[in-house]
Amino acid sequence: MINIFEVNETNEMIEKENLDVRTITLGISLIDCITDDLNKLKENIYNKITTKAKDLVATGKAIEKEYGIPIVNKRISVTPIALIGASACKSSDDFVEIAKTLDEAAGKVGVNFIGGYSALVSKGMTPGEEALIRSIPKALSSTKLVCSSVNLGSTKTGINMDAVRLMGHIIRETAEATKDNDSLGCAKLVVFCNAPDDNPFMAGAFHGVTEADAIINVGVSGPGVVNTALKKVRGEGFEVLCETIKKTAFKVTRVGQLVAGEASKMMGVPFGIVDLSLAPTPAVGDSVADILCEIGLEHAGAPGTTAALALLNDQVKKGGVMASSYVGGLSGAFIPVSEDRGMIDAVSAGSLTLEKLEAMTCVCSVGLDMIAIPGDTKASTISGIIADEMAIGMVNQKTTAVRVIPVIGKTVGDEAQFGGLLGYAPIMPVNGYSCEAFINRQGRIPAPIHSFKN
Amino acid sequence: MKKTIITVVGKDTVGIIAKVCTYLANNRINILDISQTIVQDYFNMMMIVDMNDSAKPFDEAVDELRQIGEEIGVVIRCQREDIFKSMHRV
Numbered sequence: 001m002i003n004i005f006e007v008n009e010t011n012e013m014i015e016k017e018n019l020d021v022r023t024i025t026l027g028i029s030l031i032d033c034i035t036d037d038l039n040k041l042k043e044n045i046y047n048k049i050t051t052k053a054k055d056l057v058a059t060g061k062a063i064e065k066e067y068g069i070p071i072v073n074k075r076i077s078v079t080p081i082a083l084i085g086a087s088a089c090k091s092s093d094d095f096v097e098i099a100k101t102l103d104e105a106a107g108k109v110g111v112n113f114i115g116g117y118s119a120l121v122s123k124g125m126t127p128g129e130e131a132l133i134r135s136i137p138k139a140l141s142s143t144k145l146v147c148s149s150v151n152l153g154s155t156k157t158g159i160n161m162d163a164v165r166l167m168g169h170i171i172r173e174t175a176e177a178t179k180d181n182d183s184l185g186c187a188k189l190v191v192f193c194n195a196p197d198d199n200p201f202m203a204g205a206f207h208g209v210t211e212a213d214a215i216i217n218v219g220v221s222g223p224g225v226v227n228t229a230l231k232k233v234r235g236e237g238f239e240v241l242c243e244t245i246k247k248t249a250f251k252v253t254r255v256g257q258l259v260a261g262e263a264s265k266m267m268g269v270p271f272g273i274v275d276l277s278l279a280p281t282p283a284v285g286d287s288v289a290d291i292l293c294e295i296g297l298e299h300a301g302a303p304g305t306t307a308a309l310a311l312l313n314d315q316v317k318k319g320g321v322m323a324s325s326y327v328g329g330l331s332g333a334f335i336p337v338s339e340d341r342g343m344i345d346a347v348s349a350g351s352l353t354l355e356k357l358e359a360m361t362c363v364c365s366v367g368l369d370m371i372a373i374p375g376d377t378k379a380s381t382i383s384g385i386i387a388d389e390m391a392i393g394m395v396n397q398k399t400t401a402v403r404v405i406p407v408i409g410k411t412v413g414d415e416a417q418f419g420g421l422l423g424y425a426p427i428m429p430v431n432g433y434s435c436e437a438f439i440n441r442q443g444r445i446p447a448p449i450h451s452f453k454n
Numbered sequence: 455m456k457k458t459i460i461t462v463v464g465k466d467t468v469g470i471i472a473k474v475c476t477y478l479a480n481n482r483i484n485i486l487d488i489s490q491t492i493v494q495d496y497f498n499m500m501m502i503v504d505m506n507d508s509a510k511p512f513d514e515a516v517d518e519l520r521q522i523g524e525e526i527g528v529v530i531r532c533q534r535e536d537i538f539k540s541m542h543r544v
Contacts, residue, residue, distance in 0.1 A: 001487065001502070002459065002502070002535060002538045002539060002542065002543075003489070003500075004489045004490075004491060004498065004499075004500040006538055006541075006542040007459055007461055007500050007538050008461075008463075008493070008498065009542075010537060010538050010541050010542070011461060011463075011531065062513070065512070065513045065516055066512060066513075066533070066534045067533050067534055067536070067537040068531055068532075068533040068537070069537065251541045251542070254540040254541050255537060255540065255541060257540065258536055258537060258540040262536075
């Protein structure tokens, strides 16, 4: 029988250490909505989303009440719209119409975000995919809840450098189109290498074509819980350190598994995966950087950071995998700068640089995330940053991503405010040397060899 | 049977258990087990209850118990047992 100390431990995690279910994401396939008539397509999409997701928010609230655990976000992901709209959309503006429909449907069912305004172009772009990509600045500046992602490369296909070049411009245009809000549009836009089909986290969630008609994916979060557990074993050896992280990750993930199962039962939608993540928020005590400090660093970014993060990420997975029947998504420690108070402090203190963050992305999920850069950063430089990150993902057979925000009108020394869970960020300096001639080359980087690992 | 855990945490005062138990009895909620301890000078009680015959729907009972807690200056939580079982039992 459960005892009072176990009950208190769980409730302390929720009350004082910010344990929460970060998101319940309902993946919805829109493949059966496809038609060549734009108005009919919009109607089909709206109807399918508002039917399938009508109980999502109520279900989330009911679970919150039954178990006394906060469920921060309720979200929807849909099949990449580049595929769904390819037949009906004759221009980028037609795609923007679909973005508005998604926004309306998401508003109607009351979710926080809808993801899947996406294109998967890791090897090549169809005209439809290119039109969607070119529509992103307008789509993100004329909607509130829509998130967009583009997969630019994979270990199997290499990196589509034509798309990488294009995305440099698209990110800049999105920043310009939303410059009144510190270029907030770019916070809703992410590019990937090896994008997973079942990621529940925004901005990169989309419902892959390999998925069923509808599916429940859940992301848990508990950096504060891990941090508190580690405080109790300060000074101990690596064995104790790793065991503590593993046990804590197990407990946190079990809650995600329970919530996923319950949501699946209540909505009559199959359970997909639990994403084992340490996802920070700007709240005090909800920081991945603080865990790195507790492991023994003065600030995130100090020498040893990559090793500490690699250890943390691996133990989270080891503990979490046993706690859940199906694990997927991004699964690991997230290091978004603007959403993590400890990361923000590390950048402000001059300890954490873009280059160190890039090294950190080699050992954790997901990539260069929520990083504010000067508003006058050239498109080719942004493409260069993306290419570097895609290469890390491609060669290491892992998911990597880039979500940088060139904050128009601001530069190093200024701060960008995104609000809510997206937080705020000091503008970080970017290497000013040019990579234009490299980025201007046409074609793609071939897939890497899978032997002779060094 | 779905078991529910009620926890009461706060400054010790006269009649906490009486108040909670009266509410449970009035609403046909059966107490299966009670344990109580003082942690860092705070009153700490856990009850395992069966709400199958409860007169109130779960969410209403959660709100009303919280209200009772506010009246007597303690925090009363009411949660399904599953969250604790899944976290602490393999």
